[in-house]
Amino acid sequence: MDERSMSGFCIRSGSCVRSGSTTTTGTKCGRWNPTNEQVKVLTELFSSGLRTPSTDQIQKISTQLSFYGKIESKNVFYWFQNHKARERQKRRRKASNSDDDDDNNIRRENTTSGNSSSQNFSQLYQVSEPKRVIETLELFPLNSFGESGSKNLRNYTNECRDNNNMFSYTMREQMDHPPLDLCLSFM
Amino acid sequence: MDERSMSGFCIRSGSCVRSGSTTTTGTKCGRWNPTNEQVKVLTELFSSGLRTPSTDQIQKISTQLSFYGKIESKNVFYWFQNHKARERQKRRRKASNSDDDDDNNIRRENTTSGNSSSQNFSQLYQVSEPKRVIETLELFPLNSFGESGSKNLRNYTNECRDNNNMFSYTMREQMDHPPLDLCLSFM
DNA sequence: GCAAATTAATGATTTATTCAAG
DNA sequence: CTTGAATAAATCATTAATTTGC
Numbered sequence A, B: 001m002d003e004r005s006m007s008g009f010c011i012r013s014g015s016c017v018r019s020g021s022t023t024t025t026g027t028k029c030g031r032w033n034p035t036n037e038q039v040k041v042l043t044e045l046f047s048s049g050l051r052t053p054s055t056d057q058i059q060k061i062s063t064q065l066s067f068y069g070k071i072e073s074k075n076v077f078y079w080f081q082n083h084k085a086r087e088r089q090k091r092r093r094k095a096s097n098s099d100d101d102d103d104n105n106i107r108r109e110n111t112t113s114g115n116s117s118s119q120n121f122s123q124l125y126q127v128s129e130p131k132r133v134i135e136t137l138e139l140f141p142l143n144s145f146g147e148s149g150s151k152n153l154r155n156y157t158n159e160c161r162d163n164n165n166m167f168s169y170t171m172r173e174q175m176d177h178p179p180l181d182l183c184l185s186f187m
Numbered sequence C: 001g002c003a004a005a006t007t008a009a010t011g012a013t014t015t016a017t018t019c020a021a022g
Numbered sequence D: 001c002t003t004g005a006a007t008a009a010a011t012c013a014t015t016a017a018t019t020t021g022c
Helices: A037-049 A055-065 A073-094 A153-169 B036-047 B057-066 B074-092
Strands: none
Touching: A037 A055, A037 A073, A037 A153, A055 A073, B036 B057, B057 B074
């Protein structure tokens, strides 16, 4: 069994042993505490568009920033992750308008009007909770970069496979609507 | 039971009126025009993990959604197919999303085109793997400096997080470091 | 003024998704 | 269907700000 809950390690928290005295003799093994200059540079990088620096970039940034004080690559990595996430969070907080969360009815089986439904949705997709709404992310056109994008046709092929048997049923049950001719030209 | 055709929603040939939807008002009924509720449910299904619904599932979904407006099984099928593909495409086009400025990185799925050093950081730092191993982590497979191995970055999580010798810059203290104006172009 | 106490920021970890490969 | 890579989200934990009583 691999229940990690039983492990005896004190992975979380604890960790950094401060050796008792806190303010004595530098070298606290606490967390990174960026200098103003470091923050300034990181912020500038961020605001000039950098969001998820590559390993290379992280290394360079780290090296450069080390002139201002102690820093490690992972600090840079974490900084960007956190900053990105928190900016996003901030933004979402502010613009929490939208039309979302009407929470109309997703699992409204019963309902009135004696809909023919019969089958219950919940059984269909035993989704317990609609966790998150798919975010509306805007993708940047961002010129090319190589990227020969013609290789994922394969997936469609796979899906087509599914389609095949999918359409074989062709509305048997209680199809109220027309024959549903469904020409599957795409297969 | 109730024919969808009789429902007050959208009749095939007439003007397709979206029940209270905000977008696209004057669309003809040439093709399925999902209502907000329908999209919401479909999106939630997708978000909950459904990707390629089975025939039965499609049938059920379609039946349920018909309560919100005209819909056919094939619409559900196509929706999933398209949504899946487009989500993938979105990811592929731009791994990092949202946020204001443009983002300049193209990591994720470099198409094996020998992309530069991709993001190995999650592997390096977000050690999610060695949950129980802990004691000896090899954190920097990408060397950077030959001596890394001997250093033996053990107890990455438990002890002082200072380890890291990725860049053994070693805190050049007494630095009378130059201005280092770190122009953002160094990357 | 000053620290203890409390709160706000934010660095560091863990968890959950996603797509794609095998 | 399983697994790998890579996040982003959520959470934990520690440091800085600040408030407060003296």
